[in-house]
Amino acid sequence: MSTVRSYLRSAKSIVIGLASIATFLILWEAVTRVVNSPFLPGPYSVFLAFIQISTVGDIDGYSLGWHSAVSLYRVLLGFLAGAVTGIPLGLFMGIKLTVKDVATPIIEPIRFIPPIAWIPLSIVLLSGLTRFTFLIWVGVFFPVLLNTIAGVRRTSITLVNVARTFGADNNAVLRHIIFPSALPEIMTGLRVGLGIGWMCIVAAEMIGGDPVGLGRLILKYANFLQIDVVIVGMVTIGLIGLAMNYAILLLEKRMFRWRVEVTT
Amino acid sequence: MAAMFTVEHLKKSFETENGTIDVIDDLSLSLEEGRFLCIVGPSGCGKTTLLRILCGLDPPTSGTILINGSPPDPRKQKFGVIFQEESLLPWRNVFNNVKFGQEINKIGASDEIAKKYINLVGLEGFENYFPHQISGGMKKRVAIARALAVDPDIIMMDEPFADLDAQTRWILQKELLSIWSQLKKTAIFITHNVEEAVFLGQYVAVLSKRPAKLKTLINIDLPYPRSRLAAPFISYREKIIDLLREEIPSIS
Ligand SMILES: Nc1ncnc2c1ncn2[C@@H]1O[C@H](COP(=O)(O)OP(=O)(O)OP(=O)(O)O)[C@@H](O)[C@H]1O
Numbered sequence: 001m002s003t004v005r006s007y008l009r010s011a012k013s014i015v016i017g018l019a020s021i022a023t024f025l026i027l028w029e030a031v032t033r034v035v036n037s038p039f040l041p042g043p044y045s046v047f048l049a050f051i052q053i054s055t056v057g058d059i060d061g062y063s064l065g066w067h068s069a070v071s072l073y074r075v076l077l078g079f080l081a082g083a084v085t086g087i088p089l090g091l092f093m094g095i096k097l098t099v100k101d102v103a104t105p106i107i108e109p110i111r112f113i114p115p116i117a118w119i120p121l122s123i124v125l126l127s128g129l130t131r132f133t134f135l136i137w138v139g140v141f142f143p144v145l146l147n148t149i150a151g152v153r154r155t156s157i158t159l160v161n162v163a164r165t166f167g168a169d170n171n172a173v174l175r176h177i178i179f180p181s182a183l184p185e186i187m188t189g190l191r192v193g194l195g196i197g198w199m200c201i202v203a204a205e206m207i208g209g210d211p212v213g214l215g216r217l218i219l220k221y222a223n224f225l226q227i228d229v230v231i232v233g234m235v236t237i238g239l240i241g242l243a244m245n246y247a248i249l250l251l252e253k254r255m256f257r258w259r260v261e262v263t264t
Numbered sequence: 265m266a267a268m269f270t271v272e273h274l275k276k277s278f279e280t281e282n283g284t285i286d287v288i289d290d291l292s293l294s295l296e297e298g299r300f301l302c303i304v305g306p307s308g309c310g311k312t313t314l315l316r317i318l319c320g321l322d323p324p325t326s327g328t329i330l331i332n333g334s335p336p337d338p339r340k341q342k343f344g345v346i347f348q349e350e351s352l353l354p355w356r357n358v359f360n361n362v363k364f365g366q367e368i369n370k371i372g373a374s375d376e377i378a379k380k381y382i383n384l385v386g387l388e389g390f391e392n393y394f395p396h397q398i399s400g401g402m403k404k405r406v407a408i409a410r411a412l413a414v415d416p417d418i419i420m421m422d423e424p425f426a427d428l429d430a431q432t433r434w435i436l437q438k439e440l441l442s443i444w445s446q447l448k449k450t451a452i453f454i455t456h457n458v459e460e461a462v463f464l465g466q467y468v469a470v471l472s473k474r475p476a477k478l479k480t481l482i483n484i485d486l487p488y489p490r491s492r493l494a495a496p497f498i499s500y501r502e503k504i505i506d507l508l509r510e511e512i513p514s515i516s
């Protein structure tokens with residue numbers, strides 16, 4: 001009974017979603033017809049540009065798939081760097097409040113410097129892959145760190161005591177109690193961090209040597225005033241970000257069934 | 265029989281912003297191997313504090329505690345502690361919760377032993393359930409199985425059945441006694457339910473109000489299983505209630 005109802009509801013929301021996208025595309029097309037400017041392409045010419053870039057490639061011969069793959073590679077590197085630094089430091093700061101007290105006044109102001117503001121400095125100090133990785137890392141690190149700390153802080157003292165009365169040392173408490181109980185928050189941090197890191201891709205690729213990557217594609221065609229390709233690049237960034245977020249959400253749901261059902 | 269467990273002149277005080285508060289003051293107590301001791305006392309008198317010291321979670325301010333001749337240290341001795349609050353790991357199923365103590369204890373987790381204790385507490389068939397999928401009484405059974413699975417030298421329980429309904433509590437009391445009489449483990453059971461203490465304990469230690477001292481140690485000289493309606497049971501119960509009433513004058 002309730003499954004039928006929830007099935008109907010999800011079918012209904014899919015229909016509404018599709019209708020909403022269709023309406024948006026129609027409105028967009030209508031506006032471009034009215035404005036009739038070469039700088040505001042409609043969905044159809046964006047679609048044609050999409051086919052062109054995907055199959056033939058851009059003026060340098062790189063296809064959309066290759067641009068996406070290169071950008072993904074850069075973002076994943078920065079993401080890994082963010083995870084590898086953010087998780088251990090977050091665990092440490094969550095457990096040792098003195099470490100947190102020492103690190104917070106340094107970290108908090110840095111947290112509000114947007115990745116774009118790091119570009120000039122990174123141009124001077126870094127080059128190539130290290131620069132991409134660093135700029136993505138700036139976006140990934142803080143959500144991972146802060147969520148990890150929050151996860152550690154909500155570890156149940158009783159569970160720590162249970163482990164201690166069985167003879168656990170600090171290592172065992174970390175491994176068996178604190179880490180698994182913070183894991184849902186850590187995963188949230190990774191998901192948010194990956195999203196932000198991905199959104200930093202245009203900033204990271206703003207200056208660069210080789211002309212590949214979705215960010216470079218957008219900037220290259222903005223110089224040519226070929227806005228349809230610019231929009232292809234933007235939409236691709238949006239869709240890939242959406243897909244990654246959804247994939248991690250599914251993973252989280254599977255991993256933390258115990259928690260989803262506890263909280264709902 | 266030698267005392268497996270002795271507490272001498274135990275004191276515990278905490279430093280707070282409002283000054284020092286004495287929670288336990290000059291408490292002495294001992295218990296022989298394999299015996300069942302219940303500890304009752306008025307609410308807030310320091311029972312949980314006492315248990316935390318006994319299992320080595322907190323150090324005493326002064327005094328000595330010996331368990332099998334040495335101060336309590338969960339890394340050298342094996343304790344089975346059951347807390348009043350929810351204490352199962354929510355991300356582990358029943359089976360892996362029961363194995364948890366063994367894993368930590370470095371005695372090597374054994375599936376057979378975990379199974380054995382799951383069966384002993386009557387949870388056969390629930391191995392794959394997660395804590396949020398079982399009832400409060402079942403969670404207590406899992407906690408008991410987990411504590412027993414490390415083959416502890418002593419088992420300590422802090423009001424384990426306090427938040428269960430009366431019927432479930434009675435069933436678990438009976439099962440706890442039957443498990444205890446099979447395994448002959450030294451057991452300490454904290455409760456503020458006097459009837460529960462008289463039903464379970466060979467001895468009942470009555471504590472004073474805070475700071476806790478041993479007010480009286482009563483030997484409950486009744487064979488198991490005990491009937492709650494028998495005259496001697498009732499007279500033990502009334503005697504203890506009277507002792508507690510002296511500690512809380514407002515109850516009349
Ligand atoms: N870490 C602490 N710091 C300061 N005071 C504490 C601390 N732990 C316990 N106390 C105080 O010690 C007293 C006894 O607490 P405890 O939890 O041992 O009581 P209890 O007998 O277990 O009570 P209950 O029957 O309600 O479980 C309380 O007044 C409490 O405020």
Ligand SMILES: [Mg+2]
Pocket residue numbers: 311312313422
């Ligand atoms: Mg208590």
